[in-house]
Amino acid sequence: MTPTSHFAPVPHRLSSGSPLGSTPVICVVALAGVPAFVRNTFGDGVLQRANEAALLDIEAIEDQDCFIPQLTMTTFAEAVAKQAGEEFFGLKVAPALSIANYGCWGQYILGAVTLGEALQRAVATVGFHSKGDVFSVVVADELVRVSYGSAAKGQPGYRHVACGSAGVVLSICKLFLPEHWRPLRIELDIPKPKRPQDFEDIFQCPVAFDAQAVSICLESHRLASGPARCTPRALITPEDLARSRVECLTLTGLQDIIVQQIWSQVLSGHVSIESAARSINTSVRTLQRELHREGTDFRSISNAMRTKRACELLRQTDASITEIATALGYSDSAHFARAFRHATGMAPQEYRLLGATANNGHARSDVEDQPSHP
Missing domain, CATH: 3.90.1520 (H-NOX domain)
Structure with a gap:
């Protein structure tokens, strides 16, 4: 050696x-x-x-x-x-x-x-x-x-x-x-x-x-x-x-970092812009401003990450809609269902049934791949 x-x-x-x-x-x-x-x-x-x-x-x-x-x-x-x-x-x-x-x-x-x-x-x-x-x-x-x-x-x-x-x-x-x-x-x-x-x-x-x-x-x-x-x-x-993991050298912009932070928050069951801002040693206002410069915003990224996780849970587990809503930090299943329909164009149960009949989850929404890092 x-x-x-x-x-x-x-x-x-x-x-x-x-x-x-x-x-x-x-x-x-x-x-x-x-x-x-x-x-x-x-x-x-x-x-x-x-x-x-x-x-x-x-x-x-x-x-x-x-x-x-x-x-x-x-x-x-x-x-x-x-x-x-x-x-x-x-x-x-x-x-x-x-x-x-x-x-x-x-x-x-x-x-x-x-x-x-x-x-x-x-x-x-x-x-x-x-x-x-x-x-x-x-x-x-x-x-x-x-x-x-x-x-x-x-x-x-x-x-x-x-x-x-x-x-x-x-x-x-x-x-x-x-x-x-x-x-x-x-x-x-x-x-x-x-x-x-x-x-x-x-x-x-x-x-x-x-x-x-x-x-x-x-x-x-x-x-x-x-x-x-x-x-x-x-x-x-x-x-x-x-x-299994993103190559950290590819995380070159603020959006890349925030996607990773929000994904961690989604997995923990609570998404917060205050937490994201503090984790990179800045203010909420500065974080929002810098994300806008990159053509996005915290809400859009967090919604995409929540939807991505929801799709995974609907496809790969038998958890109830209520359990999934709770795991993702929604106040109730109705709130989750509205957010999911807005993102994918279908209700959570409809997505699950469609995915079960379409070979290996071919019914996935495009939103699952945006952003693609996690």
């Missing part, structure tokens, strides 16, 4: 002068298992208030291949820390995080034959997990430095992301190495805390601070190690990733 790094875009954070379309996003599976950890450790109240701060029910969508602005992730983590009185919440949750819970991307990485191949898979496909993050591997002499640079760096709450990132990268190594293995050291790109020993106790190795990126350092011969457990490998290809 030769020295290699920077297969993904250089991380960047949104400043006051940045175009809204440059907002960094991340797949919500980065928070998989975190809501349950918060509930079990700190209680339902802390989880509820963190969701309220993020303006999104993370637990409702944590297993979906959808994307959220990284600001939503840091806001959620910082809210947990404040509500629980746990300054380094990210350190506390780090041992519970695993690449195995990262959906199809995690399965693709863990389908590798060796640790070296797994890390190269992560480097080459990080764009299916986030926009703006960097996954890199550098080999020098007998040392390997596996680094993760997050676009969330600089945001309030980033210290939690740094610790969590270390936990996830460490989990990749542990799934290929003996149980007794420990890193040579871990480097974190956060200021040295008052109690650095707490970090070494959690990670069970030396920890350095004020680094350029989050890094796990290990011996180079470890790259040849195969999976630590004899489990069937998932046969996942980059093409499978492309079918």
Whole structure:
């Protein structure tokens, strides 16, 4: 394995002068298992208030291949820390995080034959997990430095992301190495805390601070190690990733970002322009103005996303019209039926019946494909 790094875009954070379309996003599976950890450790109240701060029910969508602005992730983590009185919440949750819970991307990485191949898979496909993050591997002499640079760096709450990132990268190594293995050291790109020993106790190795990126350092011969457990490998290809998730490099405009945010909201059951605006660190008025410049508006996008999801649920589930209306955040089934008829030209039940008789859903409305990202 030769020295290699920077297969993904250089991380960047949104400043006051940045175009809204440059907002960094991340797949919500980065928070998989975190809501349950918060509930079990700190209680339902802390989880509820963190969701309220993020303006999104993370637990409702944590297993979906959808994307959220990284600001939503840091806001959620910082809210947990404040509500629980746990300054380094990210350190506390780090041992519970695993690449195995990262959906199809995690399965693709863990389908590798060796640790070296797994890390190269992560480097080459990080764009299916986030926009703006960097996954890199550098080999020098007998040392390997596996680094993760997050676009969330600089945001309030980033210290939690740094610790969590270390936990996830460490989990990749542990799934290929003996149980007794420990890193040579871990480097974190956060200021040295008052109690650095707490970090070494959690990670069970030396920890350095004020680094350029989050890094796990290990011996180079470890790259040849195969999976630590004899489990069937998932046969996942980059093409499978492309079918399951949008390639984040294609999210180049504000509308692209908002489509992803609204789709996450639709899956969680509550659509809000206030939530969308806050997630990209802007005001509702500015968001509306910028969308108008791109020839669209929040209502049109949200209606299209709701209709797309409704079509999926009508075709692929036996849920009642009332259940679907509730899942999509409508006040009642009549409101949902009116909105659906306006978008597709037919009633929900009519669409379902027509789809059942038309081979493999040929009765789909054109609106399902607009926008096409999710």
